[in-house]
Amino acid sequence: MAAKISLSVLSFLLLVTFAVSQGRWQKERQGSWQKGPCDITRLNAQQASYSHESEGGVSEFWDHNSDDFQCAGVSFRRVTLRSRALLLPLYHNSHSFLYVLKGRGIFGLMVSGCPETYESPQQSEEGIQGQRFTDRHQKIGNLREGDVLAIPAGAPHWAYNTGDQELVVVILQDNANNANQLDRNPRSFFLAGNPQRGQEQQHGPQTQHESGNVFRGIGAETLAEVFQTDIETAKKLQSENDGRGAIVIVQKGLQVIQPPLREEHCGRQEHGRGNGLEETICTAKLRENLDQASRADVYNPRAGRFSTVNSFTLPILRFFQLSAARGVLYKNAIMSPHWYGNAHSINYITRGNGRIQVVNHNGHAVFDDNVQEGQVVVVPQNFAVVKQAGEQGLEWVEFNTNDNAMINTLSGRTSALRGLPVDVISNAYQMSREEAQRLKMSRQETLLFSGSSRGGRVAYA
Secondary structure (H helix, E strand, O other), X not given: OHHHHHHHHHHHHHHXXXXXXXXXXXXXXXXXHHOOOOOOOOOOOEOOXXXXXXXXXXXXXXXXXXXXXXXXXXXXXXXXXOOOEEEEXXXXXXXXXXXXXXXXXXXXXXXXXXXXXXXXXXXXXXXXXXXXXXXXXXXXXXXXXXXXXXXXXXXXXXXXXXXXXXXXXXXXXXXXXXXXXXXXXXXXXXXXXXXXXXXXEEOOOOOOOEEEEHHHHOXXXXXXXXXXXXXXXXXXXXXXXXXXXXEEEXXXXXXXXXXXXXXXXOOOOOOOOOOOHHHHHHOOOOEEEOOOHHHOOEEEOOOEEEEEEOOOOOOOHHHHOOEEEEEEEOOOOEEEEEEEOOOOEEEEEEEEEEEEEEEOOOOOEEEEEEEEOOOEEEEOOOOEEEEEEEEEEEEEEEEEOOOOOOEEEOOOOOOOOOOOOHHHHHHHOOOOHHHHHHHHOOOOOOOEEOOOHHHOOOOOO
16 A cells, blocks of 8 residues: 555656646746847848858858847758758757758658667678678658658758759757757757868858867777777768768768658567657657648638648657748738737748738837748747738748747638627727628638739739
């Protein structure tokens, strides 16, 4: 009996400890938002301000020191891998959320302590004598256009372009997240190469994205001892004379162990009696596709579609405190004026053009301008925003700083205005009850409205 009571007390204490730690973690993350300079009177549609050319591609960075990114506590970059290009293994000081703009490839993400579940068949003695190579490594996943991928802070990862066209991804780093206990500067720790080598080009204000090979700071003798190898091999780990940069070309193509694409999600290999961690951390789902029209959360055949991924569809995002959405507006269509009550929203325009308007708590338009492909617009928490597509339509991906970003609309069937009594609307806006009724019931759609050219600007740069 005493043992049962002790066990119950222990379970209760563990539950309380977990709840307190989770609450404290979320509170600290929310507190970190408040440290940012969010007294914004003017937002900007931002372009990449700095680029770094490597042998196999280019990395482009946005100025994370701008007021917009400082308020949201994030940094942003775009990485392009040419055919047969390999992004060298690296890890970051904060959680990252990636979206594939175009192309296809593979990626690997290493979690310390997880088993090497991808392995080649056991070779015979004749095979060993014939120098046939045998490998074993952690899980590899596929990347394709429209995928979002969650990368934990401190987790080494790499990517490789398996296609004939460029593989282009945009990456958000959540530097204000409590997983990052350094300052808000984005940092990348490479496990190979010399990422600082290559051609650099400045397009705007000076920005800072610190990166380097961690082996370079460790003595060659120490590395030789750690890896039980010779000095010459140890110096290759430091890559001091490697001028290829962070992205390199694999001349003969990358040879890895990988199941066929159609079998990627089939079954799990058993490796004895697991300890429980392997079933939650090592096999966690990290990827979801947002481009499939069939999975749209909101769809209007005359206006477009809107798809979301959050901690309900991708549970690991609960620990990231991040979510994402993909918006597609047809020609002249409008997304209802709305705001996120618990998240900043970082919008990257993926295709087309349009007009975005953002309004702050003073009722001032802090952004009212045309946007086009390649620009980023940061919308702070609770700021109202409305998007309207131009002649080419408007498509974007947005990253939100909450795992379940709560959207609130101002117009439409589920809007705040629709929930008000007619008399409240009548007295608030000094109009008749009949006019208030018409205003309240004017839109039967929920989020995406078909529109006409009269609501937006007709000229786009």
